[in-house]
Amino acid sequence: MDTRALRNPYADYDGNPLSTQSLFDFQGRLTPEFSQRVSGKISELLAVMENGLKSADPRDCTAYTGWAGVALLYLHLHKVFSETSFLHKAHEYVCRSLQCLTRRHDVTFLCGDTGPLAVAAAVYHRLQRPQEADDCVNRLMQYYETVVKGSGGLPDELLYGRVGYLYSLLFINQQFGQDKIPLDYIQQVPLSFRLGLFYSFSLTLRRLCSGRRGCDRVRRAPEQEVPRGEAESADVRVVPGAVRGSGARARWHLLLPHAARLGAVCGVPAPTGEAQRGPRVRTQAPHRKLPPLHRGRAGPAGALVPRLPGGRLHAAAGLQGVWQPGYLDDALQCGEVVWRYGLLKKGYGLCHGAAGNAYTFLTLYRHTQDPKHLFRACMFADWCMNYGRHGCRTPDTPFSLFEGMAGTIYFLADFLQPMRAKFPAFEV
Numbered sequence: 001m002d003t004r005a006l007r008n009p010y011a012d013y014d015g016n017p018l019s020t021q022s023l024f025d026f027q028g029r030l031t032p033e034f035s036q037r038v039s040g041k042i043s044e045l046l047a048v049m050e051n052g053l054k055s056a057d058p059r060d061c062t063a064y065t066g067w068a069g070v071a072l073l074y075l076h077l078h079k080v081f082s083e084t085s086f087l088h089k090a091h092e093y094v095c096r097s098l099q100c101l102t103r104r105h106d107v108t109f110l111c112g113d114t115g116p117l118a119v120a121a122a123v124y125h126r127l128q129r130p131q132e133a134d135d136c137v138n139r140l141m142q143y144y145e146t147v148v149k150g151s152g153g154l155p156d157e158l159l160y161g162r163v164g165y166l167y168s169l170l171f172i173n174q175q176f177g178q179d180k181i182p183l184d185y186i187q188q189v190p191l192s193f194r195l196g197l198f199y200s201f202s203l204t205l206r207r208l209c210s211g212r213r214g215c216d217r218v219r220r221a222p223e224q225e226v227p228r229g230e231a232e233s234a235d236v237r238v239v240p241g242a243v244r245g246s247g248a249r250a251r252w253h254l255l256l257p258h259a260a261r262l263g264a265v266c267g268v269p270a271p272t273g274e275a276q277r278g279p280r281v282r283t284q285a286p287h288r289k290l291p292p293l294h295r296g297r298a299g300p301a302g303a304l305v306p307r308l309p310g311g312r313l314h315a316a317a318g319l320q321g322v323w324q325p326g327y328l329d330d331a332l333q334c335g336e337v338v339w340r341y342g343l344l345k346k347g348y349g350l351c352h353g354a355a356g357n358a359y360t361f362l363t364l365y366r367h368t369q370d371p372k373h374l375f376r377a378c379m380f381a382d383w384c385m386n387y388g389r390h391g392c393r394t395p396d397t398p399f400s401l402f403e404g405m406a407g408t409i410y411f412l413a414d415f416l417q418p419m420r421a422k423f424p425a426f427e428v
Contacts, residue, residue, distance in 0.1 A: 004344060004345055005341040005342070005343060005344050006343045006345055006390060007343075008341075008342075008379075010379040010382075010383075012339065012376070013372040015372075019375070020371055020374075020378075022034065023378045024418075028369075028419060030416060030418070034378070038412050038415060041412060042077075042413055045408065045409050046409060049404075052399040056397070056400075059100045060100070060400075061096075061099075061113070062102075062111050063109060063110050063116070063402075064400070064401065065396075065400040065403055066097060066400065067093045067094070067100075068093075068097040068115050068119050069400055069402065069407075070401065070406050071090045071091075071092075071093035071094035071116075072090075072119050072424060072425075073090075073401060073406045073410050074086045074090035074093065075087070075090040075119065076413060077409075078090060080414075080417070087123070087126055091123050094116060094123050095120075097120070101113045107146060107147055108158065108163075108165055109164050109165070109168045109425055110159055110164060111159055112160070112164065114143060115168060117136045117168070118140060118175075120132075120136045121133045121137050121172055122172070122175035137181070140169075140172070141185075147165045169181045170428045171428060331363075335364050335373065342358075343383055343390075345392055345393060346393055346395070347394070347395055347403075347404075348407075348408045349395060349403050349404055349407045350403075350407035350408075350411065350424070351403055351407070352403065353407075353408070354383050354384055355410075355412075356407070358377050358381060358384070358411060359414075359421065361376040362377050362414075365377065365418060366418070366421070374418055381411075381415050384412060385412070387405070401424065410424055
């Protein structure tokens with residue numbers, strides 16, 4: 001048993017429809033009783049979160065761990081429940097975020113200033129205050145020249161680079177229901193970045209696969225023992241997680257064909273042959289860990305963020321984009337790992353916990369319609385609804401969107417409509 005994951009206490013889906021009748025119907029809609037239980041837990045956790053936020057860092061503007069993330073949660077709750085009070089709460093928190101922007105060169109949705117600006121624009125748009133919404137969009141677009149000209153050595157990645165800025169633009173268009181950001185702005189991005197945007201998916205995955213020693217160890221047969229002393233260097237244990245690490249391996253794998261669709265929007269022709277397929281996840285033993293990602297390379301177990309619901313986006317992008325049967329096989333394998341090792345001691349959050357891992361099953365269900373995946377998501381939701389009862393560690397930012405309780409609430413709200421669930425800041 002991996003020391004960073006708790007034992008999964010739930011019995012798996014046995015194929016009997018009677019085992020799901022108290023959870024959801026044959027169309028994947030949650031039963032009224034189960035939905036009511038989830039909604040009640042959302043209200044309960046919101047009260048705890050609001051009290052906890054009184055001691056949160058007043059200077060953290062970000063969507064990842066700060067006020068913009070809480071605002072994004074309330075914006076999402078307004079969409080799910082159509083309660084005006086949630087929209088006013090979103091406005092309250094996004095105003096706090098706008099008052100403490102980093103004012104550095106952080107241009108990404110999650111960790112920079114464009115996230116708060118994008119969320120604020122969406123909030124003002126729903127409040128029918130177009131002047132303030134346009135002002136936020138215009139401020140966001142002031143970063144455009146910095147992004148496209150590549151000043152300051154800006155990388156082409158999601159958390160801290162150009163792809164994160166691109167997500168902010170796509171978020172604006174999705175929230176406004178129109179091309180508020182003209183497509184020309186995306187298509188005018190230099191060709192080097194547009195090509196880099198596509199091939200960065202492949203390069204990221206190749207880096208994840210490049211830890212040869214780790215890969216060789218992963219390919220051991222299930223019954224083969226791991227020599228004592230190799231565990232630390234080989235990092236053979238499996239710990240799924242939502243944002244980084246070997247979970248990213250799965251995510252980028254199916255984001256590769258998704259990039260082909262994005263590349264078409266940006267004016268980049270879709271690749272063919274081996275470049276289209278990209279490196280595949282290959283493990284003979286699905287219970288063993290996929291090689292981790294640490295600063296772009298394989299690293300020691302103790303220095304890693306836990307991993308793997310990348311299988312979630314892995315599946316979404318691969319099945320929506322260029323059809324490759326192997327992508328589904330890999331995503332299903334990732335789902336098996338998440339089911340076994342996805343209840344982490346790190347908690348219930350999106351980045352390091354059960355809520356983020358549960359999106360793996362929601363995505364697999366959305367693409368396969370196999371009730372097994374929705375059943376598994378229900379079990380992870382049940383785990384999250386027993387928040388604080390499993391001896392998990394307390395996150396550094398316990399009430400934030402990606403590390404803390406706000407992310408768990410976001411998942412539970414998303415879970416009420418399984419076919420519409422999308423991981424925040426990764427899917428549009």
